[in-house]
Amino acid sequence: xxxxxxxxxxxxxxxxxxxxxxxxxxxxxxxxxxxxxxxxxxxxxxxxxxxxxxxxxxxxxxxxxxxxxxxxxxxxxxxxxxxxxxxxxxxxxxxxxxxxxxxxxxxxxxxxxxxxxxxxxxxxxxxxxxxxxxxxxxxxxxxxxxxxxxxxxxxxxxxxxxxxxxxxxxxxxxxxxxxxxxxxxxxxxxxxxxxxxxxxxxxxxxxxxxxxxxxxxxxxxxxxxxxxxxxxxxxxxxxxxxxxxxxxxxxxxxxxxxxxxxxxxxxxxxxxxxxxxxxxxxxxxxxxxxxxxxxxxxxxxxxxxxxxxxxxxxxxxxxxxxxxxxxxxxxxxxxxxxxxxxxxxxxxxxxxxxxxxxxxxxxxxxxxxxxxxxxxxxxxxxxxxxxxxxxxxxxx
Amino acid sequence: xxxxxxxxxxxxxxxxxxxxxxxxxxxxxxxxxxxxxxxxxxxxxxxxxxxxxxxxxxxxxxxxxxxxxxxxxxxxxxxxxxxxxxxxxxxxxxxxxxxxxxxxxxxxxxxxxxxxxxxxxxxxxxxxxxxxxxxxxxxxxxxxxxxxxxxxxxxxxxxxxxxxxxxxxxxxxxxxxxxxxxxxxxxxxxxxxxxxxxxxxxxxxxxxxxxxxxxxxxxxxxxxxxxxxxxxxxxxxxxxxxxxxxxxxxxxxxxxxxxxxxxxxxxxxxxxxxx
Numbered sequence: 044x045x046x047x048x049x050x051x052x053x054x055x056x057x058x059x060x061x062x063x064x065x066x067x068x069x070x071x072x073x074x075x076x077x078x079x080x081x082x083x084x085x086x087x088x089x090x091x092x093x094x095x096x097x098x099x100x101x102x103x104x105x106x107x108x109x110x111x112x113x114x115x116x117x118x119x120x121x122x123x124x125x126x127x128x129x130x131x132x133x134x135x136x137x138x139x140x141x142x143x144x145x146x147x148x149x150x151x152x153x154x155x156x157x158x159x160x161x162x163x164x165x166x167x168x169x170x171x172x173x174x175x176x177x178x179x180x181x182x183x184x185x186x187x188x189x190x191x192x193x194x195x196x197x198x199x200x201x202x203x204x205x206x207x208x209x210x211x212x213x214x215x216x217x218x219x220x221x222x223x224x225x226x227x228x229x230x231x232x233x234x235x236x237x238x239x240x241x242x243x244x245x246x247x248x249x250x251x252x253x254x255x256x257x258x259x260x261x262x263x264x265x266x267x268x269x270x271x272x273x274x275x276x277x278x279x280x281x282x283x284x285x286x287x288x289x290x291x292x293x294x295x296x297x298x299x300x301x302x303x304x305x306x307x308x309x310x311x312x313x314x315x316x317x318x319x320x321x322x323x324x325x326x327x328x329x330x331x332x333x334x335x336x337x338x339x340x341x342x343x344x345x346x347x348x349x350x351x352x353x354x355x356x357x358x359x360x361x362x363x364x365x366x367x368x369x370x371x372x373x374x375x376x377x378x379x380x381x382x383x384x385x386x387x388x389x390x391x392x393x394x395x396x397x398x399x400x401x402x403x404x405x406x407x408x409x410x411x412x413x414x415x416x417x418x419x420x421x422x423x424x425x426x427x428x429x430x431x432x433x434x435x436x437x438x439x
Numbered sequence: 440x441x442x443x444x445x446x447x448x449x450x451x452x453x454x455x456x457x458x459x460x461x462x463x464x465x466x467x468x469x470x471x472x473x474x475x476x477x478x479x480x481x482x483x484x485x486x487x488x489x490x491x492x493x494x495x496x497x498x499x500x501x502x503x504x505x506x507x508x509x510x511x512x513x514x515x516x517x518x519x520x521x522x523x524x525x526x527x528x529x530x531x532x533x534x535x536x537x538x539x540x541x542x543x544x545x546x547x548x549x550x551x552x553x554x555x556x557x558x559x560x561x562x563x564x565x566x567x568x569x570x571x572x573x574x575x576x577x578x579x580x581x582x583x584x585x586x587x588x589x590x591x592x593x594x595x596x597x598x599x600x601x602x603x604x605x606x607x608x609x610x611x612x613x614x615x616x617x618x619x620x621x622x623x624x625x626x627x628x629x630x631x632x633x634x635x636x637x638x639x640x641x642x643x644x645x646x647x648x649x650x651x652x653x654x655x656x657x658x659x660x661x662x663x664x665x666x667x668x669x670x671x672x673x674x675x676x677x678x679x680x681x682x683x684x685x686x687x688x689x690x691x692x693x694x695x696x697x698x699x700x701x702x703x704x705x706x707x708x709x710x711x712x713x714x
Contacts, residue, residue, distance in 0.1 A: 066542050105699045106714055136712055140703040143712060151711075152566045177565065188708065195708040247707060250557070252570045298555065299574040328575040329626070332648070336578065372503055372511055372582040374541070402511060405540045438539030 067097035067113070068405075070436030078427040082219050084212040086121035093118045094436070096131070107138040113181075117172070124211030125171045131181045143188040148181035151199075153243065153256060155294045155303040158362035158382055159320035159344045162290035162305045164258050165241065167205040174216060174411060174425075175393070180205045194246030201239040204261045206281065215428045218279065223272050226280035229261065237261050237285070253293045262286045262312065264353035286311035299326050303342070313351025320344040322362070338366040340380065354421050359385045373399040389416040400435075407434040460484050462614070462636035469602075478600030478616045485639040486595045492669050494700040495519045498692045499533075503583050506683040513537055513581060519592075520705050526552055529592040530705045534713055545713045547705065548573075550592040553622050561710040568710050577626025584655060584677040584686040586626055589646075597622055603631070608642045611635040627654075638662075640670050655679050665695050 072092045080087050099112040113132040120126045134147030151165045160176050165184070172178035183203040189196045209222035231237045239260025246253065265281035272278045290307035306319040322342025330337060341364075344357035364380020379394035392412040399405050409432040416422030465480055472480070496518045504510040517533040528550025535544045543563035550556050556573040576588040598618040606615055613633040620627055631645040641659050648654040661673035675688040694700070703709060 066539060068540070100714065102714060109712065109714060138712055140701070143708075150566050190703065190706060190708045245708075247557075247570070250555075250570075252707075294570055296570045296572055299572055301570075301572065326572060326574070328624075329578040332577070332626070334579045334582075336575065370579045370582055372505075374582065399538060399540060402538050403540075436540070438542075 062101060062103075064100040064102075065097060066100070066439060067095075068436040068438045069093070069095045069097075070405075070434055072432065072434045074430050074432040076215060076427075077429045077431070080215075081424070081427045082217065085215060085217075086213045090121055092120050092125070094434075098132075109136040109138075110134075111136070122171075122211050122214035124209065124214055127171070127208065129169065129180055131179075133181065141190045143190070145184075145186040145188075147183070149184045149186055150179055150181060151186070151197075153254065153290075153292065154305055155252075155292050156305050156320045156322060156342055157303075157324070157340055157364070158322075158342045158360075158380070159305070159357050161318055161320045161344070161357075162256065162288075162292055162307050164256075164263055164288065164290075165199060165201070167207055167263050169208050171208040171210055171214065180208070194244055197243045197245075199239075199241040199243075201241070201260065202236070204235040204237060204239065204283070206235070206283075207263065207265060209281075215430075216425055218267075218424045220269065220277045220279055222267060222281060223278035224281065226270065226272060226278060227265075228280060228282050230282070230284040231261070235261075250296045251293065252296070254291065256290045256292075258286070258288045258290075260285065262353070264355075266312075266351075266353050284312050299328060300324070309348075309352070312353070313349045316346070316348040316352060318344070318346035318348065318355075320357070324366075326366075334370045336366075336368040336370065338368070340364040340366065356384070356391070356421055357382070361385060375399075384420075384422075387415075387417050387420050387422075389420055389422050390414040391422065403438050405434075405436045405438065407436070408432070409434070459488060462612075462639075474602045475600060477602035478618075479595070481602065481614050481616060481634060481639070482595050482598070482600050482618070485634060485641070488639055489669060490523070491521075492666070493521050493696050496692075496694045496697055496700050497671075497690050500689045500691070501581070501583055502687040502689070504685045504687070511538075513583075518700050518704060520700075520702060522550075526596075528552055528556070528594045531592065532705055532709075532713065543714065545710055547707065547710055548591070550594060552594050552596045556591060559707055559710060561713060566711065568707065574624060576622070576624045583688075584679045584682075584684055585688070588620070588622075588625055588627075589657070589677070598630075605636070606633070608633045608635060611637055611642070613642055638670055640672070653680055663693075665693060669695065 072094055074090045076088060095116045097114065101110040111132050111134055115129045115131045118126055130148050132148055132150050134145050134149050136145045152163055154160050154163045166179035166182045168176050169178040169180050182201055182205060184199050184201045187198050206224055206227060210217045212221055237260060241258040243254055243256035261283050265283045267279040268282050269277060270280050286309050288307055288309040293304045295302040301324040304321040308315060308317045320342060324338050324340045326336050326338040328336050342362040344360045346355050346358045348355065360382050362380055362382045367377040369375040375398040377396045382391040392414060394410045396408040397405060412429045413422055413425040416426050465484060469477060499515045499517060501513045502510050514536040515533050517531060520530040522529050531548050533546045535541045545561040547559045548556050558571050558573045560569045560571050577586050580587055580590055599621055601617045603615040603617060606613055613635050616632045616634065618630045618632055626648060627646050628649060628651050629647045632641060633643040635642055640662055644657040645653055646655040656678050658676045659672035662670050663673060664670050671693055673690050678685045
């Protein structure tokens with residue numbers, strides 16, 4: 044009997060292993076900084092990294108049960124803090140329509156605007172990866188959804204907080220003193236074990252898509268407080284406050300126009316404050332029957348936060364950009380734009396180009412420039428960090 | 440039990456055939472109606488013969504070939520939901536399996552007849568669901584010779600028609616019709632379609648561009664009948680005459696009325712769990 048059970052189990056494991064779908068990518072990334080370093084210890088010139096992000100999927104019960112595992116690793120960087128490993132996803136999903144449950148380490152995205160991910164709050168930003176805020180750390184959570192004709196409700200319980208990542212002494216994009224995560228402090232006594240909760244309602248009516256959400260818990264953005272570490276060196280200590288954030292996001296899709304709005308109000312970091320990001324995207328499709336699309340994007344971000352809240356660069360900023368999509372076999376695309384601060388006139392200019400090579404490789408070029416930041420701005424510390432980056436990834 | 444099932448099945452066959460017209464019955468009215476009315480009758484009959492399939496799922500392999508004969512492959516899975524409500528078109532969801540860098544990308548579309556379709560795109564790397572504009576009718580679908588409007592659900596009211604005549608199409612006899620897009624932003628002035636008189640299946644369509652020049656030809660072949668009623672092509676071959684590029688779309692594993700294909704799979708909220 045025992046033997047039989049063991050045989051059965053082995054057979055099951057073997058068949059499950061066969062049914063596991065492996066995808067994802069591994070790639071090389073080279074970043075070249077155009078200017079000399081400003082801070083002692085920072086690495087200059089070229090930086091090289093190897094990136095691995097495999098994805099394991101296993102489905103059963105006609106895909107109504109799904110298991111996902113996505114580990115992530117960045118290796119070979121000069122900055123030890125940038126060499127890191129993370130579990131982006133490790134979760135089980137059960138679809139029992141109208142209910143849906145997802146348990147484990149999850150990733151989710153809220154929002155509509157391109158230049159500012161103002162209301163996206165479930166996952167912590169993996170800030171050492173990129174400056175655009177689009178790389179996220181996996182978030183331990185239980186997520187329950189209820190889907191009805193009147194829309195979808197998603198509730199999230201997040202029992203464990205993920206700290207934001209920061210560059211180390213050798214890294215670029217940092218202040219003269221580095222962030223020391225050993226000095227991290229929390230407003231709440233439970234610290235990183237504080238159970239954060241969120242609720243989101245989303246729906247669409249005709250060509251209007253919208254969502255309303257509320258988050259109660261640990262702010263994903265910390266205050267950075269200068270202090271001395273154990274060896275008496277000056278460091279920045281992250282301080283995470285408990286916040287309540289209520290947000291809306293709306294997109295109206297009218298012919299070739301997309302009208303977008305994200306807005307939120309937050310309490311818990313000094314006075315209650317408001318912030319909004321809104322704008323439009325207009326696309327010229329199939330220009331002169333070439334198949335090429337050209338989109339024009341214009342957005343504005345406004346934020347009324349005070350110094351009791353973590354600083355944002357998007358306080359009074361205009362974004363103008365363009366997106367070219369070739370719609371060719373290689374899925375070639377280019378996204379370029381500039382964020383311009385209306386007050387300080389500093390500019391953050393960026394361009395991203397990508398193209399598939401053959402069936403399984405992807406080439407990405409990325410460039411970012413930080414221009415004209417005055418001495419009292421956060422951007423001032425990055426004034427020497429303009430870079431061009433090349434990534435070549437093999438997908439499998 | 441078996442008997443009652445059989446009775447229901449034969450009843451539905453009777454009711455379907457009660458409304459169905461044969462090619463001869465349609466042609467008998469040739470002198471009583473205009474060429475436009477006759478063209479529409481043929482399109483309506485083709486549509487009527489395809490009522491009741493409810494849901495379908497299928498695999499698609501797209502082979503894109505350039506003017507030098509070099510080709511690449513893309514694989515997709517799609518599901519369709521029949522919407523019988525007046526003035527609404529069918530729903531479809533397509534998931535990409537290859538190329539590997541777009542694996543898991545999903546495209547959800549609710550067809551509207553003359554209004555723009557409702558469309559969402561799911562980007563798995565960002566877990567982002569984006570409502571997208573369906574203004575782009577004439578642009579290429581994933582670099583292929585199929586435009587978005589060629590792959591959108593073909594609903595009778597999207598076009599006006601004109602009966603041209605009859606001609607041989609392979610071993611079959613075909614109606615020849617012209618279809619003029621009634622929706623905005625089409626890349627075509629007209630489509631010239633050959634529909635066989637035996638089963639009202641689209642065999643060939645010539646697409647004329649805005650300059651009224653022959654742009655592309657679509658040939659549909661390897662038809663098989665499902666559930667004793669619904670004919671589906673297993674090969675679509677689109678030749679672009681101007682660029683000399685072509686795209687072959689092969690369908691396989693057609694499944695109709697699969698209990699595992701549910702209406703809830705076509706909801707916007709389902710995109711975040713799609714695989």
